[in-house]
Amino acid sequence: MSYFDLADRPLRELNAALHALPVDTNDTHWNVENPAGRHAIACGLTVPITVDLKGHVGYYCAGMNKDADVTIRGNAGVGVAENMMSGRVTVKGDASQSAGASGRGGLLVIEGNAAARCGISMKGIDIVVKGSVGPMSAFMAQKGNLVVFGDAGEALGDSLYEARLFVRGTVASLGADCVETTMGDDDRAALAAVLDEAGLADPGDFRLYASARSLYHFKVDNLDAY
Amino acid sequence: MCGIVGLFAKSPSLEAHVGALTAQMLAVMGDRGPDSAGFAVYGADTGRLKLTLRSPDAAARDGALAALAARFGEVRPVRRDTHIVVSVPERDEIAARALLAESGVAVVGAGRRMELYKEVGRPEAVAAAFDLPAMAGTHAVGHTRMATESAVTTRGAHPFSTGPDQCLVHNGSLSNHNGVRRMLVREGIAFETENDSEVAAGYLTFRMREGASLEEALTAALADLDGFYTFLVGTRTGFAVLRDPIACKPAVMAETDDYVAFGSEFRALAGLPGIEDAHLFEPEPGRVYAWERPE
Amino acid sequence: MTHRTLPRFSATFDPHTISEIQRAAATGIYDIRGGGAKRRVPHFDDLLFLGASVSRYPLEGYRERCGTDVVLGTRFAREPVRLKIPVTVAGMSFGSLSAQAKEALGRGASAMGTSTTTGDGGMTEEERGHSTTLVYQLLPSRYGMSPDDLRRADAIEVVVGQGAKPGGGGMLLGQKINERVAEMRDLPEGIDQRSACRHPDWTGPDDLEIKIEELREITDWRIPIYVKVGASRPYYDVALAVKSGADVVVLDGMQGGTAATQEVFIEHVGIPTLAAIRPAVKALEDLGMHRKVQLVVSGGIRSGADVAKALALGADAVSIGTAALIALGDNDPALEEEYRALGTTAGAYDDWHEGNDPAGITTQRPELASRLDPVLAGRRLANYLGVLTLEAQTIARACGKSHVHNLEPEDLVALTIEAAAMAGVPLAGTDWIPGRGL
Numbered sequence: 032m033s034y035f036d037l038a039d040r041p042l043r044e045l046n047a048a049l050h051a052l053p054v055d056t057n058d059t060h061w062n063v064e065n066p067a068g069r070h071a072i073a074c075g076l077t078v079p080i081t082v083d084l085k086g087h088v089g090y091y092c093a094g095m096n097k098d099a100d101v102t103i104r105g106n107a108g109v110g111v112a113e114n115m116m117s118g119r120v121t122v123k124g125d126a127s128q129s130a131g132a133s134g135r136g137g138l139l140v141i142e143g144n145a146a147a148r149c150g151i152s153m154k155g156i157d158i159v160v161k162g163s164v165g166p167m168s169a170f171m172a173q174k175g176n177l178v179v180f181g182d183a184g185e186a187l188g189d190s191l192y193e194a195r196l197f198v199r200g201t202v203a204s205l206g207a208d209c210v211e212t213t214m215g216d217d218d219r220a221a222l223a224a225v226l227d228e229a230g231l232a233d234p235g236d237f238r239l240y241a242s243a244r245s246l247y248h249f250k251v252d253n254l255d256a257y
Numbered sequence: 258m259c260g261i262v263g264l265f266a267k268s269p270s271l272e273a274h275v276g277a278l279t280a281q282m283l284a285v286m287g288d289r290g291p292d293s294a295g296f297a298v299y300g301a302d303t304g305r306l307k308l309t310l311r312s313p314d315a316a317a318r319d320g321a322l323a324a325l326a327a328r329f330g331e332v333r334p335v336r337r338d339t340h341i342v343v344s345v346p347e348r349d350e351i352a353a354r355a356l357l358a359e360s361g362v363a364v365v366g367a368g369r370r371m372e373l374y375k376e377v378g379r380p381e382a383v384a385a386a387f388d389l390p391a392m393a394g395t396h397a398v399g400h401t402r403m404a405t406e407s408a409v410t411t412r413g414a415h416p417f418s419t420g421p422d423q424c425l426v427h428n429g430s431l432s433n434h435n436g437v438r439r440m441l442v443r444e445g446i447a448f449e450t451e452n453d454s455e456v457a458a459g460y461l462t463f464r465m466r467e468g469a470s471l472e473e474a475l476t477a478a479l480a481d482l483d484g485f486y487t488f489l490v491g492t493r494t495g496f497a498v499l500r501d502p503i504a505c506k507p508a509v510m511a512e513t514d515d516y517v518a519f520g521s522e523f524r525a526l527a528g529l530p531g532i533e534d535a536h537l538f539e540p541e542p543g544r545v546y547a548w549e550r551p552e
Numbered sequence: 553m554t555h556r557t558l559p560r561f562s563a564t565f566d567p568h569t570i571s572e573i574q575r576a577a578a579t580g581i582y583d584i585r586g587g588g589a590k591r592r593v594p595h596f597d598d599l600l601f602l603g604a605s606v607s608r609y610p611l612e613g614y615r616e617r618c619g620t621d622v623v624l625g626t627r628f629a630r631e632p633v634r635l636k637i638p639v640t641v642a643g644m645s646f647g648s649l650s651a652q653a654k655e656a657l658g659r660g661a662s663a664m665g666t667s668t669t670t671g672d673g674g675m676t677e678e679e680r681g682h683s684t685t686l687v688y689q690l691l692p693s694r695y696g697m698s699p700d701d702l703r704r705a706d707a708i709e710v711v712v713g714q715g716a717k718p719g720g721g722g723m724l725l726g727q728k729i730n731e732r733v734a735e736m737r738d739l740p741e742g743i744d745q746r747s748a749c750r751h752p753d754w755t756g757p758d759d760l761e762i763k764i765e766e767l768r769e770i771t772d773w774r775i776p777i778y779v780k781v782g783a784s785r786p787y788y789d790v791a792l793a794v795k796s797g798a799d800v801v802v803l804d805g806m807q808g809g810t811a812a813t814q815e816v817f818i819e820h821v822g823i824p825t826l827a828a829i830r831p832a833v834k835a836l837e838d839l840g841m842h843r844k845v846q847l848v849v850s851g852g853i854r855s856g857a858d859v860a861k862a863l864a865l866g867a868d869a870v871s872i873g874t875a876a877l878i879a880l881g882d883n884d885p886a887l888e889e890e891y892r893a894l895g896t897t898a899g900a901y902d903d904w905h906e907g908n909d910p911a912g913i914t915t916q917r918p919e920l921a922s923r924l925d926p927v928l929a930g931r932r933l934a935n936y937l938g939v940l941t942l943e944a945q946t947i948a949r950a951c952g953k954s955h956v957h958n959l960e961p962e963d964l965v966a967l968t969i970e971a972a973a974m975a976g977v978p979l980a981g982t983d984w985i986p987g988r989g990l
Contacts, residue, residue, distance in 0.1 A: 046769045068524030070762045075699050075770030087523050091753070091766040095699035106537055108523055109507055109762075110753035114697050127507065127523075127539060129753040133694035135738065146539040147504055151752040152694055154738035166504075166542055171748060173738045184541070193740055247743040248726060249581055259758060289758040291795070403758050403795055406788050430756065485755065505755035521758075 033058055038065035042072060049099075052078050066092075068108065073101050079118070093120045096137060112139045115156055128165065131158045134175065140229050147184065150177045153194055159229045169196050170206065176225050180234070188240050196240040197222050210243040259403055259415070260286025260380075261426045263489045263519040264529075265396040265496035265548050271515050274530075276392030282518075282525040283389075283399045284381040289428075289521055290401030293414035294383040295375025297424040297491055298394040302369045302552075305333075305344040306421075308353060309373045311411070312362040313339050321360035328356060338386040339411075340365070342372050363412070363449075368422030370395075370493055375414035395550060398491045398519075400426035407452045417455040419446060420462035422493035427454035428506045428521055432484035457482060461490060471495045472547040479543055487540075489519055497547035504542035511535035517548050583815040586648075586904030586914065588716050588807040588852065588874060593824040595807070595852060596861040598971030599964050600980060603950040611949035618945045619955035622869045624846045625707060625776020625799040628768070632776055632799075633685055633707050635869065636665025637941045638956055639859055641933075642804075642850050642873035643689045643709065643780070645671025647733040648811035648904065649877075650921035651678045652929070653913040656880050658682030659926060660933025664941070669709060669871075672747065672811075674736045675701040682930075687778065690767070692721065692748040695737040699770055707800070708767055709778040710760070712789075715808030715825070715851040717817040718782030721749035728907040730916040757792040764797045778802050783828035783851065784821070790835040794845050802871065803832050805851030809874040811914070812905030825851035825862075827974040830961075833866030842866065843957075856943020863944070864959035865975060872940075879936035880929040881911045 035045050045063065052058060054077075061082045066072055070089035073082045076099035084092070087105035097116040106124035115134040122130075125143035132148070134156025141149075144162035148170055155174040163181030170186070172194035182200035189206020195218060196209070205211070214222075218239050226233050262282035266272050276298060283294055312318050318341055325332045325343055332343040341362075345353045350367065357364055366373030374387040380401040384390070400415035407413045416424035431437075434453040437460060442448070446459040460482060464474035471492050478488075478499065487506045490497045498519055500508055511518045511526045513535045520526045529535070540546050561567060572583065604610040611618060625632035641661045646654050648671065655678040661668045667685035674696020680686055688705030690697065702708060713719060726742045734741040754763045764777050779793040780802035793801045805825025810818065829849055836842040849862045850871035862870045883891075885898040890910035894901065904914035912924035948956045951963045965980040966972035972979045973986035 043769065043773070047772055050772055067527045068522060071766040071769040074766050075702075077699070087527065089522055089524055090759070090762045094766050095697075095702070095770055097699060106523060109759070113753050114694060114699070116699065125537060125539075127509070128504070132752040133697060135698070147542060148752065152748070154694070165539070170752075171746070190746060192743075244743075246746070247740070249744055288761065403792070405757070405792060406785065428758070505750070507759070 032060045032062065034062050034064065036064040037067065037069060037072075042069055045072070046074065049073060049076055049080070049082070052080060054078050056080065066103075066105070070108065073099070076101070076118070087124070096120055106143070107141075111141075112137070112156075115139060125162070126160075131156050134158070136175075138225070138228050144181065150175075150194070153177065157225045157228065159225060159231065161231075163200065166203070167206070169194055169209075172196070176221055178222065178225055178229075178237070188242070190246060191240075191242040193242065195221060197237040198240060199234065199237050202240070205240065208243050208246045209240055212239050212241045214239045259426075259428045260289030260401040260521040260525070261399070261415075261428050261487065261489050261519065262286055262521070262525050263396070263398040263426075263491070263496065263498075265517040265550075266394075266515065267513075267517065267548075267550075268515040272395055273393045275394045275397050277390040278529060279397040279399050280381075280384040280389040281528050282520060283384050283401060285525045285527070286399075286401045286521060287380045290403045291379060292404050292409045293375065293377045293402045293411065294380035294400065295373070295402075295414045295416050295426075296384070296387075296389060296397060296399035297366060297371050297373040297416045297418070298389070298392045298397045299370045299422070299491060299493065300372060300392065300394045303344060305369070306347045306350050306353075307342055307344045307368060307370070307372060308350075308357070308364050309366040309371075310341045310343060310357065310362045311339055311365045311375075313411075314361070317361045321357055321362040324356050324360050325353060329353065337374065337388055339376060340374050340387065366416075366418040366424065368418075368493060371418070371422045371424060371491065373416055373418055373424060375400075375411055375416065377409060377411050377414065396491060396496050398424060398426050398489050398496075405430055407450060412450050413452050415454060416491075417450075417452065417458035419448075419455065419459040420465065423458070423462055423465070423491070425454065425458040425461060425488055425490045427457055427486055427488055429486035429501065430484055431457065431482055431486060433482065434484075437481060453484075457486065457488060465492075471497050471549075472545050475499045475545040475547070479545075487521070494552055495547060495549045497545060498540050499545050500540050500542050502543035508540050509537065510540055510546070511537050584812050584905055585815055585818070585902045586809065586811050587818070587902040588809040589819050589824075590902075591819055593806065594826050594968065594970045594974055595824060596826060596858045598826070598967045599861050599975055599977065600967060601857075601860070601864075601947055601951060601963055602965060604952045608952045610952050611954060613946060613949055616949065617954060618949050619957075620941055620945060622846070622957070624848070624869065625778075627776075627799045627845055628773065628797070629707075629776040629799055630774050631706075633667060633687075635667060635685065637937060638863060638869040638944070639664075639853075639937055639940050640666050640687075640848065640869055640871045641668040641876050642808075642871040643669035643671045643687070643711070644873055644877075645673035645695075645811065646676045646679065647671070647673035647695075647728060647737065647916070648914060650912055650915055650924065651676060652921050652924040652926045653877070653880060654679045655682050655926035656924065656929035656933060657876060658686075659930025660876075660879070660937060661685075663930065663934040664937040666937065667706065670705075672711075673733065674698070675705070676736075678926075680704060682926075689780075692751045693737075694752065695739075702767070703771055705775060707776045707778055708771070709780050709802060710763065710767070710798075711780045712760075712793075713782035713784075713804075714780065714810060715782045715804030715806050715822055716810035717813045718784040718822045719749060720813060720817050720821070721747040728905065728916050733916055757796045760792075760796040768797075776800055778848070780804065782806075782808070783823050783825065786823075786828045787831040787835045790832040790847070791839060794836065794839050794841050798845060800846045800848060801832070801836075802848045802850065803828055804871075805849070807852030808850055809877075824974070825849060825853075826971060829862065829865040829867060830974070830976045836866075843868065853940075856940045856945075857947060859940050859944040860947040860956065860959055861964065863956050864963050865961055868957065875936070876933055877913055879933045880913055881924065881932065882909070882913050884911055887911060
């Protein structure tokens with residue numbers, strides 16, 4: 032187990048050390064003290080290690096993560112796990128806006144709430160939010176699953192492509208081309224798989240929101256939606 | 258484009274530390290705004306009107322003080338670097354401003370409680386030059402600026418004050434400020450700079466002059482000001498936050514029994530007492546958050 | 553015989569305008585096309601060089617050395633980009649272009665020692681494999697964005713905007729989203745693609761600074777980071793890119809091409825390349841960063857004269873897009889019959905988004921794309937890049953310069969008052985720079 036105290040040593044040193052680890056490293060668990068809201072902590076990781084961040088972090092924590100398992104024991108700033116490829120990122124507190132933005136794979140679990148634009152432009156990532164998500168979440172979401180135990184803010188799923196949005200609480204409003212739809216077997220299986228991966232029991236009562244696909248091909252009568 | 262911070266003391270025990278905590282928050286936001294910094298602190302009400310004067314020219318500052326003293330007697334000057342805070346009877350405001358206009362110093366803020374300081378340079382240096390850490394008050398707002406389209410000058414630094422005890426700091430960029438400015442000029446609001454943020458300050462002054470509360474003025478701003486913004490506003494007794502309905506610019510708030518704090522990023526709040534147990538939240542887009550204290 | 557005047561067309565409602573009104577009324581959608589601005593705007597043609605004679609001495613062509621090399625990204629990167637010529641190939645996506653065209657661009661540019669740039673759609677093996685120096689774009693859509701590709705790029709270009717549409721996203725109609733493009737972009741096949749105009753996780757220079765820090769951390773501060781802006785308020789945008797930590801600023805004027813956007817955007821938003829350079833250079837000078845943060849200019853570069861003029865106005869390099877496609881074989885008169893069948897003519901074909909390009913360049917249809925031989929097309933591009941460089945050198949030598957970077961605004965005069973004002977050089981034969989007094 033390695034310790035790194037960001038109060039004493041610079042961030043560049045931490046990230047460089049994490050990037051230098053070979054794929055078969057034995058140095059598989061890192062504890063990082065005093066993140067104090069610094070940006071770009073543990074971004075661009077490429078190997079299956081666990082990184083435990085003991086406190087709040089700033090922008091782009093665990094950005095573009097591959098294979099690593101990063102836990103933030105606090106709140107996360109803008110764009111946590113942005114463009115994540117694989118692996119897992121867990122936020123014990125709340126996440127700021129654009130959590131999981133354009134993520135292409137892996138699992139992001141936010142145990143608190145996520146602010147605006149959670150899952151914006153998501154491209155295959157699975158995101159589980161145990162609290163609520165802010166407005167414009169899953170804007171232009173292309174692929175993957177967003178599972179929200181609490182409520183969703185205004186304009187959920189605006190301009191949605193093929194991502195699935197499961198929300199248990201209320202939805203303030205739906206964005207253009209996002210509709211509530213009935214869950215099929217595929218959808219149920221996808222939800223079960225995401226919850227299983229996240230290690231969470233299904234409390235039931237999720238509702239599914241998906242693309243009406245009416246903006247997939249330009250029609251003049253849809254002008255209001257553009 | 259900037260970093261903004263603010264602190265509103267709910268408990269009197271915090272008031273002695275408001276300056277020190279604000280200074281620390283400002284310094285952390287230096288990366289977001291390295292060009293200039295400024296802050297307003299709401300101190301004790303002495304029953305007189307405090308005017309914060311600014312001039313880079315020491316002789317001009319001395320001349321202004323002499324002229325004020327000759328006219329109004331003791332004006333209780335407090336000198337801090339390029340700024341001097343004086344106080345005059347409230348009824349003498351117009352006469353005092355006329356005198357000062359002749360002496361070539363700028364009045365950057367006026368009010369019974371507000372003192373306002375701003376200068377070009379790194380935020381930590383600006384805070385130190387004015388001895389912010391030693392200031393006490395009920396609330397304070399601060400700003401670190403990365404200039405976008407307006408010049409890097411002290412006049413272009415935030416906070417902007419366009420009315421008594423009123424000030425505003427802004428992160429973002431307005432897209433219709435020229436038209437709004439023209440409307441406000443017709444309504445008699447005076448502007449010192451070409452800065453979009455000063456238009457926002459002037460807009461709130463105008464609404465409050467017309468009888469709106471701070472909360473009502475900000476609600477009206479949602480309809481009339483276009484573009485991207487996070488505003489943090491101070492008045493004699495109030496402290497308020499508003500983000501535009503799209504809310505691209507970051508904002509984090511912390512609330513405890515002792516205070517309400519605002520930061521562009523969590524880093525700014527990380528050193529506040531009791532932050533571990535504070536209620537942390539991000540203000541919702543298009544929603545006015547306002548706190549008031551008794552006079 | 554009756555006396556009648558000839559039919560008279562309106563200057564306001566000219567035949568093109570009338571056809572556009574008719575088209576809009578029939579379809580209900582704005583015109584979408586590729587290419588850059590087609591209207592005439594003040595351009596490099598309106599500038600002339602002052603060759604040496606008695607007061608200054610020229611260099612001997614072909615014998616006396618005139619350097620053309622350029623280093624981009626000297627500010628923070630451990631490994632800046634080193635190019636042999638001051639002409640680079642601009643970002644054009646796989647998706648908008650065929651794989652063959654991307655390969656040809658890589659071959660041509662690499663042969664001449666310069667770089668190519670990815671585009672809105674990720675990095676392909678064809679492109680990485682055939683480009684010695686490859687710039688990887690980070691765009692609002694983030695299609696195909698991958699940390700592995702970031703690390704195998706030679707530079708990263710954060711795209712804020714492009715000259716054809718500063719402030720705009722885009723809409724790529726469904727015809728070009730074939731299986732491979734759809735897979736790379738994580739989109740369903742055959743649907744219209746709506747591109748965002750803002751990045752999903754940052755807005756403004758204060759956040760851009762943090763985004764750049766993240767990209768540097770991910771790449772361990774090895775490669776340069778460019779910021780690309782469309783020309784509209786270049787003084788502020790360049791200054792803010794520098795403050796945000798960019799190594800290189802790419803400035804794209806309104807003549808810059810695009811795969812697909814609204815014609816109203818292409819023709820009415822943004823400013824000409826000529827008008828954008830001096831404010832950009834002034835911003836760099838005011839910050840003490842001219843030649844430290846390099847400036848790459850694009851938008852309507854066609855000849856070595858254009859290259860030399862852009863450098864003289866203060867650019868460190870230029871970038872070509874439309875001209876590179878023409879060099880590959882776009883709008884070839886030999887294909888006239890096929891252009892006619894598409895309702896256009898060689899030299900005017902700009903419906904690049906429709907995917908029917910008979911030259912096999914702006915298409916994803918296999919039977920069309922396979923017409924383009926990447927080796928031959930790459931050779932044509934290399935030839936063209938060579939000519940641009942020789943021409944720029946010829947002019948630089950005539951002005952007595954042993955390196956193209958030593959060209960200065962003072963080597964230029966303008967033919968028109970507009971160009972003189974925009975470029976900040978005197979009207980030919982006078983010492984008058986409009987807007988700067990006498």
